[in-house]
Amino acid sequence: MIIRGKLRLLATLSLAASMLIVTAGESAYAQTLPGAGKTVKYARGSWDTFWVGGYVIQLGLERLGYDVVEPSTLSVNIIYDALSTDQIQFTADGIAPLQNSVMDKYQATVAKAGEIENPxxxxxxxxxxxxxxxxxxxxxxxxxxxxxxxxxxxxxxxxxxxxxxxxxxxxxxxxxxxxxxxxxxxxxxxxxxxxxxxxxxxxxxxxxxxxxxxxxxxxxxxxxxxxxxxxxxxxxxxxxxxxxxxxxxxxxxxxxxxxxxxxxxxxxTYYVMANKKWLSENPAAAKFISLVKFPMQDRAIQNQKMEEPGQRSDIAIKKYAEQWILEHKTEFDSWIEQAEQK
Structure with a gap:
């Protein structure tokens, strides 16, 4: 009985040690990610037809270790004001040529970080x-x-x-x-x-x-x-x-x-617009954003799905973004890998 008890104790200690090693390894990996310890805020337009694009960017930045706050919904002019003053760091709802005048107004502090959807x-x-x-x-x-x-x-x-x-x-x-x-x-x-x-x-x-x-x-x-x-x-x-x-x-x-x-x-054309200073200080995020492409036809499918009961909620749209990433896993993983090398 004593021997069996010792064996069980040794097995328990061994499992605990293994778990500590795994946890320590995961923690060390997380700390090496380019976005570790950094918080990102972003905004989306008052129209919801491309909120899915914002979630794709959000999920990618989270893979890079960033803590991304759920998006604020703002009007166009307020978005650019907030981008310019670094109150938010990016939006996936930059549209040219519709927003050309406001893009020109803030060009000293806000940049086109990526052409996410064209056409x-x-x-x-x-x-x-x-x-x-x-x-x-x-x-x-x-x-x-x-x-x-x-x-x-x-x-x-x-x-x-x-x-x-x-x-x-x-x-x-x-x-x-x-x-x-x-x-x-x-x-x-x-x-x-x-x-x-x-x-x-x-x-x-x-x-x-x-x-x-x-x-x-x-x-x-x-x-x-x-x-x-x-x-x-x-x-x-x-x-x-x-x-x-x-x-x-x-x-x-x-x-x-x-x-x-x-x-x-x-x-x-939809652009990811971002604060210039934030882009320069976060090369991995800047690289990832520059690579992301979301086809117009995929958005058309998602917009149609939004007409189904319960599919227009933030939860449903984010879930669609997660599914889209899974369906484009090879391409998405390559974007992440290229960003991690910056």
Whole structure:
């Protein structure tokens, strides 16, 4: 009995020693990670269609040892103010050319750390496909005609939905500038407010059989409910009607004008924007962020999934990011390995 007791004691001590060795090894490894002992804060935009990108960055930085605080949800201008003063270190919701003016304003302290999604989306003016075909509406400037404008509103004036009050001043100025330059001020009312509420209202009107005129982008949860090419069409500008940021996209599905390109829409790129000083002091984080790529089609799938019950919560979006990382494990691990070498 005494011998058995001693043997059990020795086995217990051996197991405890092994556990201490493993724990000590893990602790030593954690302390060697480039982000060990460092806390990172970040923010995301008030729209939720690319919150998944922020979580992918967050999870990667955590792999590098950083303690990443769950994101704050802020308007564009406040995000850049906070980035500039190092109150937050990064955002995955930097969008060019939509935010070009605010990016230029803060270029001394805030940098494009990584091109995370390109192309990220197509932005422009859309109407329902039925109205386009029935009334031969292909160009935005045709809504200068009160008879056509009245289709999308009342009293000879169209309702254009989709401009969020929290978006950058440059975005609002671009849209309102288009309306003024094309002579549409008397026939188009640009409705501003919560993008989600405006688009939900537009979808309700469409489903009730009413024509709709929108300023929006693809992909997001709303332009996947009303899909360009199926429910909606992109309106073009005529040559010479454009402005900075207006481009010609080749082979764009759902363009009202037949031909190889659709002039009058904008191809967007999502950037991870970060505090310059933080990037210089954290080369591993900077390297990782510069490598991350998230395809537009993957975001379209995730945005569609967000329409399912319970899939729009932070927990669900973060879980999708975790699943995406697992599905791209080889590529993701290589980003981490390259970052650890910095």
């Amino acid at each position: 990220a989306s197509i932005t422009g003016y859309l109407i329902d496909k039925k109205s386009s075909e029935e009334y031969n509406i292909k160009y935005l400037d045709q809504v200068k005609d009160p008879k056509l404008a009245g289709l999308f509103g009342s009293g000879g004036k169209a309702r254009m939905s989709g401009l969020d009050t929290t978006w950058s001043a440059g975005t609002s100025a671009g849209v309102l500038g288009d309306i003024k330059r094309l002579g549409l001020s008397d026939t188009v009312t640009v409705e501003t407010g919560s993008y989600d509420l405006l688009m939900s209202d537009a979808i309700s009107r469409y489903l009730a059989g009413s024509p709709v005129l929108l300023y929006s982008w693809y992909p997001n949860v709303y332009t996947q409910k009303l899909l360009p090419g199926r429910d909606l069409v992109w309106l073009s500008f005529r040559q010479g009607e454009g402005r900075d940021g207006i481009t010609s996209v080749q082979g764009l599905a759902g363009c009202a004008v037949a031909g190889p390109s659709c002039y009058g829409v904008t191809s967007m």
